Amino acid sequence: MQIESITVSNFRSVGPDPLRVTVSTEITAIVGPNGAGKTAFLHALIKLYTLEVMQRHLDIERERRGLS
Numbered sequence: 001m002q003i004e005s006i007t008v009s010n011f012r013s014v015g016p017d018p019l020r021v022t023v024s025t026e027i028t029a030i031v032g033p034n035g036a037g038k039t040a041f042l043h044a045l046i047k048l049y050t051l052e053v054m055q056r057h058l059d060i061e062r063e064r065r066g067l068s
Helices: 038-065
Strands: 005-008 019-022
Touching: 005 038, 019 038
Parallel strands: none
Antiparallel strands: 005 019
């Protein structure tokens, strides 16, 4: 699986107009002027992956308890 693009909207400094970042294997940096949403974009990724890991742990715990 390869992520081709990531879209963020209504998160931190990113308003309702979506911020879309196209991802390629050559991406090495996220650059832009102040207030463009660079940090918000990274925080959105952190939140996404943190929630995914937390969900995985909850699923494992449910299985362990026989609650799946």
